[in-house]
Amino acid sequence: MKSKELKWAILISIIILLGYLLPYTVLTNVAEWYGSLLLWTILAVIIIAINYLISRKWGE
Template sequence: METKRGVLWGTVFVIIVILAYLIPYTALTEVHAWYGSFLFWAIVALVIIGFNFLVTRNWGK
């Protein structure tokens, strides 16, 4: 059970990492505004906070 969930979270994580590298260097290269890469990376950071919150929610229970 722990392993299955681990693989799922791991996959989500790898996707986030790949998007964090690729999107600003592809879709957002021409968006010269705050709502381009600046906003995108800020949102990625918030997603990571949420991700860690969920992954660790059962720790110590």
């Protein structure tokens, strides 16, 4: 794995970890279900954008 790919993999891993940690720490006092759903939606969009940035030059 190249250094650039390793950096992207670490970033994606951190974002996935945040998806598990934030709802049970920072958002623990939010009683509404949509607090976590909004967080997970934002994190998913970020992951999709990162995957686009990684794979956009594969065909070249």
